[in-house]
Amino acid sequence: MTNAYQLDNIKVFYQQKCSLDLPQLSIPNQQCIALLGDNGAGKSTLLNLLAFLNRPSQGQIQLSGQAIESGLSPQQRRSIGYVNQQPFLLTGSVSSNIDLALKLQGIPSAERPSCIAKALERVNLDHLAKQTATTLSGGELKRAAIARAIAHDPAILLLDEPFSHLDQNHIQQLEAIIEQLAAQKDKTIIFSTHDRLQGAALADNTINLIKGKVTKSPLLNVFHGELSEHFFDTGNIKIHTTSQQQASHIAIDPHEIIISNGILSSSMRNQFTGRLTAISEEAGTIHLTIDCGERFYAIISPEALHELGLSIGKSVCLSFKSTAVSIF
Amino acid sequence: MSFFADSFAAAIDLITSFDQALYEVVFNSVSISLIAAVIAGALAIPAGITMALNQFIGKRLIQHILNTLMAMPTVLIGLLLYGLLSRLGPLGHLELLYTPTAIIMAEAILIFPIMMNLAIAAVTAADPRLVPTLKSLGAKSTTLTIQVAKQTRFIMLAAIITGFGRAIGEVGAAMMVGGNIEGYTRTMTTAIALETSKGEFETGLALGLLLLAIAFLINFILSCLQQQK
Numbered sequence: 001m002t003n004a005y006q007l008d009n010i011k012v013f014y015q016q017k018c019s020l021d022l023p024q025l026s027i028p029n030q031q032c033i034a035l036l037g038d039n040g041a042g043k044s045t046l047l048n049l050l051a052f053l054n055r056p057s058q059g060q061i062q063l064s065g066q067a068i069e070s071g072l073s074p075q076q077r078r079s080i081g082y083v084n085q086q087p088f089l090l091t092g093s094v095s096s097n098i099d100l101a102l103k104l105q106g107i108p109s110a111e112r113p114s115c116i117a118k119a120l121e122r123v124n125l126d127h128l129a130k131q132t133a134t135t136l137s138g139g140e141l142k143r144a145a146i147a148r149a150i151a152h153d154p155a156i157l158l159l160d161e162p163f164s165h166l167d168q169n170h171i172q173q174l175e176a177i178i179e180q181l182a183a184q185k186d187k188t189i190i191f192s193t194h195d196r197l198q199g200a201a202l203a204d205n206t207i208n209l210i211k212g213k214v215t216k217s218p219l220l221n222v223f224h225g226e227l228s229e230h231f232f233d234t235g236n237i238k239i240h241t242t243s244q245q246q247a248s249h250i251a252i253d254p255h256e257i258i259i260s261n262g263i264l265s266s267s268m269r270n271q272f273t274g275r276l277t278a279i280s281e282e283a284g285t286i287h288l289t290i291d292c293g294e295r296f297y298a299i300i301s302p303e304a305l306h307e308l309g310l311s312i313g314k315s316v317c318l319s320f321k322s323t324a325v326s327i328f
Numbered sequence: 329m330s331f332f333a334d335s336f337a338a339a340i341d342l343i344t345s346f347d348q349a350l351y352e353v354v355f356n357s358v359s360i361s362l363i364a365a366v367i368a369g370a371l372a373i374p375a376g377i378t379m380a381l382n383q384f385i386g387k388r389l390i391q392h393i394l395n396t397l398m399a400m401p402t403v404l405i406g407l408l409l410y411g412l413l414s415r416l417g418p419l420g421h422l423e424l425l426y427t428p429t430a431i432i433m434a435e436a437i438l439i440f441p442i443m444m445n446l447a448i449a450a451v452t453a454a455d456p457r458l459v460p461t462l463k464s465l466g467a468k469s470t471t472l473t474i475q476v477a478k479q480t481r482f483i484m485l486a487a488i489i490t491g492f493g494r495a496i497g498e499v500g501a502a503m504m505v506g507g508n509i510e511g512y513t514r515t516m517t518t519a520i521a522l523e524t525s526k527g528e529f530e531t532g533l534a535l536g537l538l539l540l541a542i543a544f545l546i547n548f549i550l551s552c553l554q555q556q557k
Contacts, residue, residue: 048460051464053460053463053464077466082464084460084461084464086457087461088461090458090461091479104462104465104475105465106466148465
């Protein structure tokens with residue numbers, strides 16, 4: 001099966017600075033992919049490239065196996081639905097917005113009313129079809145923009161930060177919509193978020209971006225600093241690594257972190273004592289936040305939480321091997 | 329003071345008695361300026377939107393030329409057009425000199441850069457998400473221009489009205505290429521100049537007041553459009 005996208009040697013320069021550097025990236029068809037990364041990591045830049053709204057400074061993008069050189073054909077354009085981080089609805093009603101999108105995609109006028117009704121139903125906005133777009137709330141606006149993007153049934157749906165600036169209720173509604181769309185397994189859905197846990201929970205796969213580069217690390221426990229002679233200095237703590245190569249970022253997989261009530265006698269080179277600042281439950285696992293000068297995230301089982309007798313404010317020890325440190 | 333007051337009263341009398349000759353000049357002037365504004369708008373607005381949407385070599389130069397043309401004296405436009413349309417000029421065979429068409433051409437040339445600059449400004453000032461959104465929905469070149477014009481229609485209409493206001497107040501070029509022929513190419517401004525030189529101050533004042541009323545009406549419409557926006 002061909003990939004939805006194949007990116008080769010992509011570089012995007014913004015104000016003479018490389019904001020995206022992707023030597024090679026394949027995005028498989030009919031999967032739900034989460035683009036993860038902090039603000040400025042390059043998520044929107046990548047999504048704009050995938051939507052062919054911007055062109056890379058160098059490199060090639062293939063859409064469904066076809067290299068795109070000058071621009072998209074109407075058929076290729078029709079295969080992509082894109083929703084901006086802050087969606088912009090045109091003047092007029094919600095349904096007139098969707099109608100215009102369908103008209104621009106070349107959908108015959110006789111087919112448009114049923115497409116509009118279907119799209120609005122999928123995002124639970126059928127009751128607001130005639131409402132003026134500018135009077136919608138933030139959550140309704142995002143759902144209306146998604147309806148506009150999926151009305152012509154594109155094979156690829158790109159969503160830039162769909163959950164930003166929304167309350168918990170609207171986030172849950174949007175998550176349900178994305179889950180429903182992904183469950184049909186007939187679309188490639190790529191959405192960006194800075195919430196790693198949310199991204200990992202919703203998506204089949206994740207693409208982790210840091211400073212414009214794809215990294216295999218899960219982007220939790222990411223620290224910035226300098227590496228010299230096996231020690232990575234964050235400015236607050238020194239973390240032992242196995243690498244000597246030049247690097248300014250490291251990440252530690254939260255599953256690789258061992259939590260104990262005291263210092264362990266073990267081969268692990270990194271042991272820090274800190275204060276437990278947060279405990280939360282996510283998908284049957286316990287997520288701990290520990291402040292050791294730097295904030296660490298660790299994932300343990302509910303049984304371990306019970307056995308260790310952990311509570312917020314308690315002093316705990318965290319340990320991990322040097323080999324658990326990813327360098328990039 | 330009594331001269332001015334008497335003239336003012338006579339001018340009001342001319343306006344309220346619906347003097348046929350006076351209103352013929354007003355009608356002529358409004359129709360010529362309206363046609364010029366529509367023609368210039370039909371060319372300048374798509375040109376302005378296209379220029380604002382695209383990056384190309386020489387864009388800055390064109391912007392400088394447009395700014396220069398906005399400040400071009402109207403008599404110079406009249407002079408150049410006179411040269412082109414006069415019997416010995418390259419367009420002399422069209423026999424357009426001293427016709428309403430010549431005035432329409434002069435006024436359209438005069439207001440084209442103003443309208444184009446306003447169209448560019450409208451697109452530049454529009455929501456930065458407008459163009460990417462339309463592109464992501466599948467709009468391309470012509471459809472993109474049409475949709476941008478639709479979304480900024482109140483500002484575009486304001487540009488046409490501004491151009492109309494500039495055209496109706498124009499005198500230099502209209503005099504040179506129109507010839508101020510009674511009942512044919514006489515406009516409000518050329519009539520004011522003529523009547524004043526003849527000593528018919530009250531007729532000139534009546535036309536001036538009507539011109540002021542039109543200017544007020546234009547500003548009122550513009551203000552309404554601003555609120556609509």
